[in-house]
Amino acid sequence: VADRIWWRFILAVALAGLPGLPAMAQDAPQKTAEILAHKALSDDWSFKFLESLTSEIGPRLGGTEAEWRAADWAAARLKAAGMTVHTESFPMTAWLRGVETAAIVKPAPQRQAVVFRTYGDLLAAAPGSLNGKIAVVTERMVRTVDGMGYGLANPIRRQGASEAARRGAIAYLHRSLGTDNHRLAHAGALNYEDGVPKIPAAALANPDADQLERLSALGPVTVHVTLTPTTDENAHSITVVGEIKGREKPDEIVLIGAHLDSWDLGTGAIDDGAGDAIVSGVGRLIAALPQHPKRTVRIVLFGAEEMDFSDKAYETAHAGEVPKIVMAGETDFGARRVYEMRLPQGAASSPFGKMIAGLLPPLGVLLVPEAPRHGGSDIQDIGADGVPEVSLSQNGLDYFDIHHTADDTFDKVDPAELAQNVSVWAALTYLVAETGVDFRALANTAAKP
Amino acid sequence: VADRIWWRFILAVALAGLPGLPAMAQDAPQKTAEILAHKALSDDWSFKFLESLTSEIGPRLGGTEAEWRAADWAAARLKAAGMTVHTESFPMTAWLRGVETAAIVKPAPQRQAVVFRTYGDLLAAAPGSLNGKIAVVTERMVRTVDGMGYGLANPIRRQGASEAARRGAIAYLHRSLGTDNHRLAHAGALNYEDGVPKIPAAALANPDADQLERLSALGPVTVHVTLTPTTDENAHSITVVGEIKGREKPDEIVLIGAHLDSWDLGTGAIDDGAGDAIVSGVGRLIAALPQHPKRTVRIVLFGAEEMDFSDKAYETAHAGEVPKIVMAGETDFGARRVYEMRLPQGAASSPFGKMIAGLLPPLGVLLVPEAPRHGGSDIQDIGADGVPEVSLSQNGLDYFDIHHTADDTFDKVDPAELAQNVSVWAALTYLVAETGVDFRALANTAAKP
Numbered sequence: 001v002a003d004r005i006w007w008r009f010i011l012a013v014a015l016a017g018l019p020g021l022p023a024m025a026q027d028a029p030q031k032t033a034e035i036l037a038h039k040a041l042s043d044d045w046s047f048k049f050l051e052s053l054t055s056e057i058g059p060r061l062g063g064t065e066a067e068w069r070a071a072d073w074a075a076a077r078l079k080a081a082g083m084t085v086h087t088e089s090f091p092m093t094a095w096l097r098g099v100e101t102a103a104i105v106k107p108a109p110q111r112q113a114v115v116f117r118t119y120g121d122l123l124a125a126a127p128g129s130l131n132g133k134i135a136v137v138t139e140r141m142v143r144t145v146d147g148m149g150y151g152l153a154n155p156i157r158r159q160g161a162s163e164a165a166r167r168g169a170i171a172y173l174h175r176s177l178g179t180d181n182h183r184l185a186h187a188g189a190l191n192y193e194d195g196v197p198k199i200p201a202a203a204l205a206n207p208d209a210d211q212l213e214r215l216s217a218l219g220p221v222t223v224h225v226t227l228t229p230t231t232d233e234n235a236h237s238i239t240v241v242g243e244i245k246g247r248e249k250p251d252e253i254v255l256i257g258a259h260l261d262s263w264d265l266g267t268g269a270i271d272d273g274a275g276d277a278i279v280s281g282v283g284r285l286i287a288a289l290p291q292h293p294k295r296t297v298r299i300v301l302f303g304a305e306e307m308d309f310s311d312k313a314y315e316t317a318h319a320g321e322v323p324k325i326v327m328a329g330e331t332d333f334g335a336r337r338v339y340e341m342r343l344p345q346g347a348a349s350s351p352f353g354k355m356i357a358g359l360l361p362p363l364g365v366l367l368v369p370e371a372p373r374h375g376g377s378d379i380q381d382i383g384a385d386g387v388p389e390v391s392l393s394q395n396g397l398d399y400f401d402i403h404h405t406a407d408d409t410f411d412k413v414d415p416a417e418l419a420q421n422v423s424v425w426a427a428l429t430y431l432v433a434e435t436g437v438d439f440r441a442l443a444n445t446a447a448k449p
Numbered sequence: 450v451a452d453r454i455w456w457r458f459i460l461a462v463a464l465a466g467l468p469g470l471p472a473m474a475q476d477a478p479q480k481t482a483e484i485l486a487h488k489a490l491s492d493d494w495s496f497k498f499l500e501s502l503t504s505e506i507g508p509r510l511g512g513t514e515a516e517w518r519a520a521d522w523a524a525a526r527l528k529a530a531g532m533t534v535h536t537e538s539f540p541m542t543a544w545l546r547g548v549e550t551a552a553i554v555k556p557a558p559q560r561q562a563v564v565f566r567t568y569g570d571l572l573a574a575a576p577g578s579l580n581g582k583i584a585v586v587t588e589r590m591v592r593t594v595d596g597m598g599y600g601l602a603n604p605i606r607r608q609g610a611s612e613a614a615r616r617g618a619i620a621y622l623h624r625s626l627g628t629d630n631h632r633l634a635h636a637g638a639l640n641y642e643d644g645v646p647k648i649p650a651a652a653l654a655n656p657d658a659d660q661l662e663r664l665s666a667l668g669p670v671t672v673h674v675t676l677t678p679t680t681d682e683n684a685h686s687i688t689v690v691g692e693i694k695g696r697e698k699p700d701e702i703v704l705i706g707a708h709l710d711s712w713d714l715g716t717g718a719i720d721d722g723a724g725d726a727i728v729s730g731v732g733r734l735i736a737a738l739p740q741h742p743k744r745t746v747r748i749v750l751f752g753a754e755e756m757d758f759s760d761k762a763y764e765t766a767h768a769g770e771v772p773k774i775v776m777a778g779e780t781d782f783g784a785r786r787v788y789e790m791r792l793p794q795g796a797a798s799s800p801f802g803k804m805i806a807g808l809l810p811p812l813g814v815l816l817v818p819e820a821p822r823h824g825g826s827d828i829q830d831i832g833a834d835g836v837p838e839v840s841l842s843q844n845g846l847d848y849f850d851i852h853h854t855a856d857d858t859f860d861k862v863d864p865a866e867l868a869q870n871v872s873v874w875a876a877l878t879y880l881v882a883e884t885g886v887d888f889r890a891l892a893n894t895a896a897k898p
Binding site for chain 2: 051055056181182183184206207210211214215218265266267405406407409410411412
C-alpha cells in the first residue's frame with residue numbers, strides 16, 4: 001500500500017509539473033513522448049493482455065503447439081492494436097518434459113549421491129572420482145537487484161552435467177538457480193559438451209537441496225532419479241512481429257522485443273509474458289498517435305528464447321537489415337518497476353540524452369552514463385553485429401524467487417509496476433523513432449577523443 | 450536482521466534486570482523459572498531436535514510406518530533427555546495419498562466445472578443444480594495473526610464435499626485454505642456426512658484457483674480430475690509420553706503436548722515438529738534441574754492429530770486420570786514468537802498470575818485476563834471434561850503460507866523464535882508444577898461473585 005501511495009505521489013507531481021515546464025523544453029517530440037508516458041501509466045491494456053495470455057494460452061514451450069497457439073493469439077492482438085503484423089518461422093530442436101522424480105532412498109541399494117557444497121568443489125574433483133555416482137551441487141545463487149547472482153551461478157546449470165560426466169558421474173543434480181525457499185524447482189537450459197557423455201540432469205528445489213546437504217553430512221546418501229525428457233529435432237518456432245511503418249524513413253527500424261515462449265511449469269507471466277505485454281502496449285500507443293513517427297517501430301515477440309534459438313534465428317533471417325536497425329531493446333526481467341536507463345555509448349551526454357533525461361525523473365528512472373552491459377538474450381547476436389542496444393534496468397530483487405518455476409503466474413504481477421514499464425519504453429521508443437537520433441554516430445564521436 | 454537486534458535488546462534488558470528485582474519477588478520457584486527461561490533462550494537443543502526429526506524421519510502421516518519410526522525416534526530422544534518414557538498405541542483409520550491430478554481441458558468433453566466465488570454461493574445452489582458437474586469454491590481465507598481466518602474458512606474444506614454432493618456434484622475442488630500465492634496445495638482433513646455420496650475432493654493451489662476463476666468468467670470450463678487415495682481402517686497410531694515424576698505430588702499432572710504426526714507433503718517442521726521440539730525441550734530442561742518439581746510434568750507427543758484421532762484417543766485412554774490433570778497446554782501453531790499468555794479463568798488476577806506476569810515482559814509476552822479460547826486440538830476432549838487449559842498465542846501471520854504444504858520444511862524455522870517458545874513454556878510449566886497452583890479452585894472462586 002505504501003508503495004502505491006508513493007507512486008501516486010510521483011504521478012501527481014509529474015502531472016502538476018507539466019504546465020510549468022519551460023516552453024523551450026516543449027518541442028513537439030518531447031511533448032508527445034510525455035503524453036505517451038502519462039497515457040501508459042493509467043492504461044490497463046498491457047495488464048489485460050498479460051491476463052489473457054497467461055489464462056487463455058498459459059504455458060508455451062518453444063517449438064510446441066502451445067507456442068504456435070500463443071503466436072496466433074499474439075498476431076491477432078497486435079493487429080487489433082493497429083500494427084502491421086507478420087510471423088517468421090524458423091527450425092529448432094524442441095525439448096519435451098517427461099517424468100521427473102528424485103527420491104532419497106538412503107537405506108536402499110541405489111546410486112550414491114556425492115554432494116558438493118560449491119561448484120568449485122565439483123570442478124576440483126579428480127577424473128574418475130565420481131564413477132557410477134550421482135553428483136549433486138548445492139551451491140546457492142545470490143539475490144541481487146540486477147540478476148548478477150544468476151549470471152555468475154549459471155555455469156552450475158549450464159556446464160555442471162558435462163563437468164560431472166567428465167569425472168565419471170552417471171547423473172547430475174543441482175540446487176535450483178533461485179532465491180526462494182519453496183518446494184518448486186527452477187527449470188532452465190543446459191549445454192552438453194561434445195565428447196562427454198550426456199548424463200541426466202535436473203534442478204532441485206532449495207529446501208530439497210538443503211535436505212540433501214543435511215543428510216550427506218550424516219553419512220552416505222543414496223538417491224533414485226528418473227528423468228525421461230525427449231527432444232524433437234525437426235520442430236519449429238514462430239516469432240510474431242508488429243510494425244508501425246515510419247512516415248519519413250520507413251527503412252530505419254527501432255526494434256523493441258520480448259520473448260513469447262515460456263517454460264512449461266508456470267504460465268510465463270513474469271518470464272516473459274510481462275515483456276510481451278509491455279512492448280505490445282508500446283506498439284499500441286504509438287500506433288494510435290495522430291501520425292506515425294518518422295522511423296519504423298518494430299515490436300518483436302521472439303520464439304524459443306528459453307531454448308536458446310531466438311537470437312541466432314533472428315540474426316540469420318535479418319542479416320541484410322542489420323545496418324538499418326537503429327536501436328534494439330528487450331524487456332525480459334519481469335514486471336517490476338524500471339529504475340535505470342542505459343543508452344548506447346555517447347548518447348547519455350548528447351542532446352538526445354538530455355531530452356530524455358528530462359522526462360525520466362517523474363517516472364522514477366535515472367539515465368546513467370554507462371552503456372548497457374548487454375541488451376538481452378534475443379538481441380545479443382544482432383547487437384554483436386553492431387546494432388546499438390538500450391537497456392532499462394528493473395528491480396529484480398524477487399525475480400529469481402519465481403523465475404522458471406510453477407509459481408510464474410499472473411497473480412505475481414502488479415499492474416502499476418507493469419504500466420510504469422510501458423510508460424518508460426513508450427517514451428524512449430517514440431523519441432528514437434521521431435527524432436532520428438543516430439546512436440552509431442554518437443558512439444563513433446564518443447570513441448574518438 | 451532488525452528483528453534479531455530487537456530480540457537481543459530484550460534479552461539484554463532481561464539479564465540486566467535480574468539482579469535488580471526486589472528480594473520479595475525472588476522466592477525460589479520464580480527464581481528457578483527465570484533461570485529455566487534464560488537457559489532456554491541460549492539453548493539450541495530444540496532446534497537440533499527439529500532438524501533431526503525433519504531430516505532423518507521427514508514426513509510422518511498418522512497411522513503409517515513413518516509415524517511409528519518417528520515414535521521410536523522421539524521415545525529415544527525423550528529418554529536421552531532424562532525423562533521416563535512410554536508409548537500408547539490406539540486404533541485409527543489411516544489415509545494414504547494416491548495419484549492426484551486436475552487439469553483444465555476446456556475444449557474437450559470432460560466434466561463441466563461450476564465455479565462459486567464464495568462458499569455461501571455453493572450453499573445457496575438448489576438441489577440437483579450440480580448434477581453430474583464438478584463444484585469448485587474459490588473463496589479465499591483471510592490472513593490474521595491468530596488463525597481466526599482459518600477457523601472461519603474451515604467449513605469450505607470440512608463440509609464442502611458433502612454440500613456439493615448434496616446438490617448433485619460428482620467431485621469437489623476448493624481453493625486451498627492458505628494465505629500464500631504459490632503453486633502448492635494445502636492438504637487437510639474433511640468430514641463426509643452420512644447419507645450423502647462421498648465424492649472425490651481436493652484443494653487447489655491459490656494461483657490455480659485464480660486461474661479457474663478467470664477462465665470461468667470467460668465461458669464454460671471443463672476439468673478432468675483424478676484422485677485415488679485409499680484408507681486403511683485397521684491402522685494404529687502411537688503417542689509418545691515422557692515424564693518427570695513429581696517429588697511430592699506425583700499423581701498430579703502438568704501436561705504439555707504437541708503432535709508428532711504430520712502431513713506427508715512437507716516434513717512437518719512448523720506443523721508440528723516445532724511443537725514437539727518445544728515441549729520436549731521443556732521436558733529436558735526440567736528433568737535437568739537439581740530436583741524434580743513437586744508435581745509430575747508430562748510431555749505428550751500425540752499421534753494422528755491431522756487425522757482427527759488424537760484427542761478422543763487420549764481422552765478414552767486417560768478418562769480416570771482427568772481429575773488429576775491440573776493443567777493441559779498444547780503448542781501447534783508453528784515456530785514464531787509467543788506474544789500472549791492465557792491462563793484458566795480467574796488465574797490471571799491470582800497471586801500465581803501476578804508471579805508469572807512478572808516474568809513475562811522480558812520475554813516479550815503479555816499475560817491477558819481472558820481464559821483460552823481453546824487449548825488445542827489434542828487436548829480439547831480432556832479440556833471439555835474439565836481439565837484447565839492454558840494457551841500461548843504465537844504470531845501466526847505467515848503460518849498459513851506453508852501450513853499443510855510441501856513447503857513445511859526445516860528452513861522455515863528461526864532458531865531464536867523457537868527458543869523463545871521453549872523459554873515461555875518452561876517458565877509456565879515449571880511454575881505450575883512447583884507452586885501447586887489449583888486452577889480449578891481459582892476458576893470456582895472467580896465464577897462465584
